[in-house]
Structure formats: structure tokens, C-alpha cells
Amino acid sequence: MSAAFFGVLRATQVRVPVIEADAQERAEARSRRIEARERGALPQLREESLQRILGVGGGLLLDSWLHTSPIFTLVGMVLGIGAAMYTIWDVAKQSMGR
Numbered sequence: 121m122s123a124a125f126f127g128v129l130r131a132t133q134v135r136v137p138v139i140e141a142d143a144q145e146r147a148e149a150r151s152r153r154i155e156a157r158e159r160g161a162l163p164q165l166r167e168e169s170l171q172r173i174l175g176v177g178g179g180l181l182l183d184s185w186l187h188t189s190p191i192f193t194l195v196g197m198v199l200g201i202g203a204a205m206y207t208i209w210d211v212a213k214q215s216m217g218r
Contacts, residue, residue: 152215153215164207164208164211167204167207168204168207168208172201172204173200174200175196175197175198175200175201176196176197176200178196179192179193180192180193180196182196
């Protein structure tokens with residue numbers, strides 16, 4: 121009877137660190153989500169808007185300086201939108217904890 125008891129005790133001792141590690145991982149993931157939520161959407165929105173404005177504004181300036189049609193405006197718009205999409209991707213990746 122005592123051998124069975126000690127067998128159960130050993131099995132319980134083995135599982136405890138696994139449960140604690142899993143709980144620690146969940147707590148870390150929760151703290152990352154809370155940090156992302158506390159940062160809020162305003163700084164991200166501001167950064168994305170700035171990227172788009174700089175892309176289009178830079179394209180407009182180059183077009184007026186070089187007397188070209190809206191080639192650089194379109195290129196700047198694509199670059200600004202691409203930079204904003206990268207920012208969204210990066211924030212999503214960080215919030216998922218990868």
C-alpha cells in the first residue's frame with residue numbers, strides 16, 4: 121500500500137514544475153497583452169498617419185521639384201502604405217507574443 125502512495129507522490133512531484141511553467145507562460149502572455157492594450161491605438165495611428173503623409177508629401181515635393189507627372193506621388197503613396205502595413209504587422213506579431 122505504501123509503495124502505491126509513494127508512486128502517486130512521485131508522479132505529482134513531476135507534474136508540478138510543468139504546471140508552474142505553464143502558468144508562468146500564461147502570466148507572461150497576459151502581461152504582454154496588457155502592455156499592448158495600455159499603449160493604446162493612438163500612438164500606432166499617429167505613426168501610421170505620419171508614414172502615409174511623409175510618403176505622399178515626399179512624392180509631391182519630388183514631382184514639383186523635378187516637374188514630373190504624379191509618378192513620385194504614387195511611389196511615395198505605395199511606400200507610405202507599405203510602411204504602415206509593416207507597422208501593423210509588427211504590432212500584431214508583438215501582441216501575439218512571437
